[in-house]
Amino acid sequence: MDRVPPRVLSAAVGLIVLALWELLARTVYAGSYRLSPPTAVVVDFFEFRDLYLRNLWHSTKTAAWGFLWGNLAAIALAGVASIIPVLRRSIGAIALTIFCLPFIAVAPILRLITGPGNGTPIALSALAVVFTTYVAALLGFDLAPGSALDVVRSYGRGRFAAFRRVRLRASVPAMIAGLQIAAPAAFLGAVVGEFTGARSGLGILTVRALGSLNTDRIWVIALLSTIVATGGYMAIGALGRYLCPWSPALDLGAVPTPRQEPGLVNRLVALLAPILVVFVFWYAFLWVFQIKPFFAKTPFDVWAELFTNADAAETRSSVFGALGTTLWTTSLGYVAGLVGAMVTAVVFILVPWLERSLMPLAVALRSIPIIVTTPVIILFVGRGLLTTTAIVAVMSFFPTLVNCYAAMRRTPEGILDVLKSYDARSVANVRNAYLPSAVPALLASARIAVPTSLLGATVAEWLATGDGIGAVMVIAFTRNDYNVLWVSVAVLTLVAVVGYWLVAAVELRALERMAPGVSR
Amino acid sequence: MARRGAPVDVVGVGRTFALGGGEVEALRGFDMHVPAGGFNALIGPSGCGKSTALRLVAGLDVPDEGTIDMDGASPDQMRRGRRIGVAFQDPSLLPWRTVSTNIRLALELVGRRHDTAAVSDLIELVGLQGFEKARPAQLSGGMRQRVAIARSLVTEPDLLLLDEPFGALDALTRQQLNDELQRIWTARGTTTILVTHSIPEAVYVADEVLVMSPRPGRVVAHHAIDFERPRTRELLLTDEFHAKVEAVSGSLHRSEGQVVRLEADDS
Structure with missing residues (x-):
């Protein structure tokens, strides 16, 4: 077993899984509306190819816009947090709050602002990437070598120059690792946004298929989503290896929590400031978008x-x-x-x-x-x-x-x-x-x-x-x-x-x- | 003096590693004899297979050819009998354990978890009283290395294998630990093999210094060191000591020169 090349082994395991799946779907789960055999999934895909590709394209486009806006926002937030350290905790709190929002229930509220179109899925898709990219970008900025920062400082330049000339460059590997996670997350945001209503897209297609118990369709959509999300993840990984081949793949799964400042006052400030900031944002959100009191x-x-x-x-x-x-x-x-x-x-x-x-x-x-x-x-x-x-x-x-x-x-x-x-x-x-x-x-x-x-x-x-x-x-x-x-x-x-x-x-x-x- | 350890006989050992597409021959025709209770130092150019030799004796790796015998037992049997203690350049302590529980780890592994007396004896022997509850991150490099040495000794092994245990330390700490190592060895009488880069260190602590050739490594020179024990730092200043260091250094340079000549012959 130890001498078989990993690729061959994975391929073999993949084939066995597919065969088992087909077998189970054709026997134990036949007619149960639970499991579609792989062959039926492929047949269904080709039969309704135009429908699938149209909706896939729609969701991918939505996710791409969300990816763009969400990451830009996240990197900007991380930049501000890096240049003005006092704001770090508050900005972190906003990013975390966004990460903790129950997206599916936020969609109806967002729809009040964006109208019935594609705005809500795009917005959710953007929100879905903010936290992870923020964490990755900030980690990248922090990983800048201290000696290089000292060089900038020794020429009498300030934090902004250090950010622009050193931190931004140093953050590329971590940023790429963050964007890699963001690609599938953006797709998730788009699809969840579509779950709550959209004109087209894989999300709404899924909801309709669930309603009509169209098992094959649901499996096709799940597989297409998987392929596109994984593809985005791998494409950005490849881009990272091309852009910075010297850097090992950064694992953001294990970014530790920042240590708490000691002292009761510091802790109270650390606890209360973020809550205050979130409330301010809450009001700002209602005010900026002028939502009617019935909804707001x-x-x-x-x-x-x-x-x-x-x-x-x-x-x-x-x-x-x-x-x-x-x-x-x-x-x-x-x-x-x-x-x-x-x-x-x-x-x-x-x-x-x-x-x-x-x-x-x-x-x-x-x-x-x-x-x-x-x-x-x-x-x-x-x-x-x-x-x-x-x-x-x-x-x-x-x-x-x-x-x-x-x-x-x-x-x-x-x-x-x-x-x-x-x-x-x-x-x-x-x-x-x-x-x-x-x-x-x-x-x-x-x-x-x-x-x-x-x-x-x-x-x-x-x-x-x-x-x-x-x-x-x-x-x-x-x-x-x-x-x-x-x-x-x-x-x-x-x-x-x-x-x-x-x-x-x-x-x-x-x-x-x-x-x-x-x-x- | 406490009981003597096991004698070690290494005869004609060879070991080749697959590396990438090619092969690296680390050892060829490596011979070594350490008497029971002896203290040998192994010295040689970088990458000459010193650590490989030590890992083979420790039973952590298996030779491709040749034999290693310790009092009739193979390294693997010695390892399975839990009769070996090892300490590496990296102290390899468990960061989540304290000084005393790190030392106790070895006892736990040999099934003597409750032997608290052995732990406190060793803590005293390596001079870490008062630091029993400290974690490795709170210790200096030298202190961590003492913990590693204490761990390697706590099971009272028949064979102590040290792979550059002081390699990462500053000169002062290193000399201090050499003194302690010598004292511990005198007290315990364990057969000891020390791999080191430092010629003065080897000459200061060992009974015999073995000089290895560049890869594929084998022993090319033996230097018996018969300074009286206990050796003190005054020894470092004597002409006899310098003469020994010079002699070992000469063999080492000749051994390094061999490659150059061999390569010249090849072309």
Whole structure:
């Protein structure tokens, strides 16, 4: 097994998977509307080729515009944060809040501004890339060599000159790594935007196919989305290798959380300033776009709706009850995904030929936005509570697996040699070297997975399950109940931000204990 | 003196690595004998296969030809019997463990987890009292290396293998650790092989210095070092010491010159 070239092995595994898939679809799942055989998928694609290509082109165009605007905004934000460090925390808070928005429920609100056209999918697509590109660009700016910065300073030039001449150049590898992640994310944003209504595009095509239980169509769309998203990811990766061949591929999956400043006052400022900034942005958003009061809800309106209005108790019980369901199903999937990823990474470490045959698949699946394949999972698992759990588990599984396995492989050779010199068993190696080495990557992945899991859960609930806060939002949307819609968006975003910071706090503690000097 | 370690006999060992498309012959006809309780230093030009030789003796790698025998046991048997202690240039400590739990790791691996007395003895021996609870990141390079040495010794191995353990340290710390290494070796009497770049270091601590040829490495000169023990820093200033260093240095230069001549012959 060890002598088979990886490409051959992957190809063989791919063929076996395809054959099994065909077999299952033709036998066990025949007539179940769950699984389309690969052959039927291909036939359906060619039969309705014009329809598919037209909508694919539409979604890709949308994603490209979103990619452009979102990344420009993110890089500009990172630039400001780099040149004016005081603003860093506040800008970071805005980027994180955007990342934590339940996109599917934001779409109806955005549509008030953009009208019924293509604006909302483009806007969502842009929002979907802001955070990751912001983090990548800022990391790139920070990685600029201190000595080069000192040279600029020694000529009496200021921060802006240092940014323009040194930091911007130094950031290219990190930027490329960020843009690589942004490509599939932009596609995800576009498709999610289309889920809530569009004239054309793969998203709306999916919603119609789900309505008419057109299994083949849903599978074709999922595969097309996968191919395009992965293609974008790989194209930018190739561009990166062409532009900066000297730089190793940067892994943004494990960018650590910045360290907290010590002192109570600093901490209070660190906590309150971002909240204030987000509120300011909230008001600015309503003011700039002059949204009518019927649709526009301020933070105070949301507060009133939840706590002081006549029907506040009713709103609370419906929103928080549904939120409880969502959190329960989501956390089940979240934990299952993380644990499963860790276990799989350990198995891959212990059984190298398994890793060589399956890892390329996992890497490819990590780059695709699992959310665009939500309809497929809905078909396969059904429309129960388990659907949400399954989608969240799949979403958190692949990035965590890839990051944790990479971290385990980075376990220093010397440590492994020491263990080997005592003839340590596999269990001892895993416990003493591999698992601890992967903890920082696990926690970084777990942190990023909080918002993405909630996003996946709400999309699943919105499209299919009819449970949880996603369902509350879709009902509010159809009834034009903008109060409940805003309340849900605000509560969900808050939950995601808090969850993100809780994991970040655990991460900081663990890093200080396990790998001092890694956190910045 | 405590019990003696195992003698090491290496005969005609060769090892070739596949590298990229080609092959690199690291060792050819490598012979070495270390008596029980002896202290040998292995010295040679960069990339001559010193570390490869040490890894073979440690049972971390397997020779393509030749034999390695230690008191009737193969390196692999020694390794499986947990009778070897190793320390490398990189201390390779577990960053998430403290000084004492890093040392205890070796005991855990040999199934003597509760032998806390051994850990505290070693901490004292390497002079790290008061730092038991510190983590590697809080220690200086020299202190980390002491932890690595303590870890390699805590199981009371029959064979101690040191691969440039002080290579990354400053000269002062290095001399200090050489003194301690000598003291520890005198106290424990473990058979020891030290790979080093530094001729004075080799001459200062070892019973015998073996000089290796450039790749493919083999031993080309033996220098018996019979200064009385315990050796002190005054020794460093004596003419006898300098004469030994000069002699080893001469063999090393001749061995490096060999490549040049060989390459000239080839063309």
